[in-house]
Amino acid sequence: MRDWNAMSDAAFREEVGAFFSAHFPQHLRTMTRYPRWADVKDWFQTLVAKGWGAPNWPRAYGGMGLDAGKLIIFVEEQERLLLGRMPFEPAITMLGPLLIQFGTDEQKRTFLPGILEAKHVWCQGYSEPNAGSDLANLRTEAVRDGDEYVINGSKIWTSFAFDATHCFILVRTAKSAKKQEGITFLLMDMNQPGIRVRPIDNLLGYANFCEVFIDNARAPVAWRVGEENQGWTVAKAMLGFERLFLGSPKHPQYALNRLAEVGRLTGSFEDPAFADRYTQLRLEVADLVSAYGRYADAVRRGETLGPDVSLLKLWGTEVFQRATEATLEAAGNAGAIAGDATLGAGAANVLSPFYTARPATIYGGSNEIQRNILAKAVLRLPG
Numbered sequence: 517m518r519d520w521n522a523m524s525d526a527a528f529r530e531e532v533g534a535f536f537s538a539h540f541p542q543h544l545r546t547m548t549r550y551p552r553w554a555d556v557k558d559w560f561q562t563l564v565a566k567g568w569g570a571p572n573w574p575r576a577y578g579g580m581g582l583d584a585g586k587l588i589i590f591v592e593e594q595e596r597l598l599l600g601r602m603p604f605e606p607a608i609t610m611l612g613p614l615l616i617q618f619g620t621d622e623q624k625r626t627f628l629p630g631i632l633e634a635k636h637v638w639c640q641g642y643s644e645p646n647a648g649s650d651l652a653n654l655r656t657e658a659v660r661d662g663d664e665y666v667i668n669g670s671k672i673w674t675s676f677a678f679d680a681t682h683c684f685i686l687v688r689t690a691k692s693a694k695k696q697e698g699i700t701f702l703l704m705d706m707n708q709p710g711i712r713v714r715p716i717d718n719l720l721g722y723a724n725f726c727e728v729f730i731d732n733a734r735a736p737v738a739w740r741v742g743e744e745n746q747g748w749t750v751a752k753a754m755l756g757f758e759r760l761f762l763g764s765p766k767h768p769q770y771a772l773n774r775l776a777e778v779g780r781l782t783g784s785f786e787d788p789a790f791a792d793r794y795t796q797l798r799l800e801v802a803d804l805v806s807a808y809g810r811y812a813d814a815v816r817r818g819e820t821l822g823p824d825v826s827l828l829k830l831w832g833t834e835v836f837q838r839a840t841e842a843t844l845e846a847a848g849n850a851g852a853i854a855g856d857a858t859l860g861a862g863a864a865n866v867l868s869p870f871y872t873a874r875p876a877t878i879y880g881g882s883n884e885i886q887r888n889i890l891a892k893a894v895l896r897l898p899g
């Protein structure tokens with residue numbers, strides 16, 4: 517097995533970049549919507565066959581075991597080619613690291629290979645109609661029945677639920693306790709009676725998230741991660757991973773590349789105002805890359821991320837939006853066209869990245885909530 521971390525950064529980047537350039541599927545490069553599982557399954561299996569399916573997992577579990585620096589290079593090389601979130605991301609970036617940290621040996625033996633063998637597709641069942649920002653308000657309930665839990669309630673905004681075979685879900689197991697203390701983290705099979713999935717169309721006119729209605733569905737007690745009523749602690753650890761991922765330079769970098777492309781096609785670099793705006797954004801992305809590297813290094817050293825990691829999500833998503841706004845403006849009238857629009861000697865799709873950037877400040881904990889966290893837990897401002 518190769519020790520990727522022993523390679524020089526330049527050699528690693530060259531090898532990863534060459535592989536992506538040669539093998540990343542053409543249909544994904546030009547996709548203007550979030551890909552579905554059927555769109556990405558072959559690519560995921562190609563990555564797994566090469567040993568690259570889980571770049572962030574330790575090698576003992578089939579990952580590449582990349583250190584922070586190498587992980588960023590890996591993400592950067594992939595981000596040059598794709599904007600949308602991949603349906604395998606909840607499993608690779610969130611559930612995998614969580615099971616490695618909190619899962620039982622049996623859960624690791626069952627579910628980590630299930631992910632890498634492309635047998636299991638996971639979705640994240642946290643949000644509910646009245647429990648988004650105030651997640652601890654969740655009401656979906658699980659009651660013990662022998663060695664199973666019986667689950668009733670509903671979830672919303674569940675990305676990829678229409679493709680998922682399984683869901684990692686937060687449920688209420690105690691009503692009387694303090695809100696955060698009565699929550700349990702369960703793994704749930706989506707292919708069972710009592711689960712109904714209703715897709716919701718987004719701004720671009722297609723569905724990428726769903727409502728999930730749960731009516732007497734069941735999950736084995738052996739599929740509980742952590743102790744009963746301790747799910748909040750488990751989920752919070754994963755939100756840390758998620759926030760790191762959501763603050764990765766992937767999307768802003770992609771948007772910046774698009775902006776440069778549109779700038780070249782439209783001749784906008786001749787305009788000092790455009791060149792100035794582009795340079796500002798480029799510097800912001802460069803700063804984000806180094807801040808992300810610092811947090812990713814801390815994760816690799818096994819440190820728990822503090823509340824200050826919220827700044828990455830704020831920063832990354834807002835730069836992402838600014839870059840797509842600049843792209844839309846540079847494209848002029850072509851910015852109003854859905855799909856590829858003719859621009860100078862070429863063509864570019866500028867509206868999809870703009871729309872894709874809109875929800876980024878909402879998902880993974882809205883930016884207002886991230887600002888509250890920074891204000892209270894980092895700056896210690898009065899409430």
Ligand SMILES: Cc1cc2nc3c(=O)[nH]c(=O)nc-3n(C[C@H](O)[C@H](O)[C@H](O)COP(=O)(O)OP(=O)(O)OC[C@H]3O[C@@H](n4cnc5c(N)ncnc54)[C@H](O)[C@@H]3O)c2cc1C
Binds near residue numbers: 650676875879
């Ligand atoms: C594209 C997308 C994909 C998603 N995928 C998933 C998924 O796979 N699984 C999942 O579980 N969830 C998912 N979500 C849900 C996401 O986590 C929630 O949308 C988010 O937490 C906000 O919750 P909400 O939508 O209920 O808004 P609300 O919490 O109702 O907030 C509405 C507005 O009020 C503001 N607000 C709320 N409380 C405060 C406060 N205390 N101070 C200041 N402002 C406040 C918010 O910032 C927001 O602007 C997804 C969302 C999107 C947009």
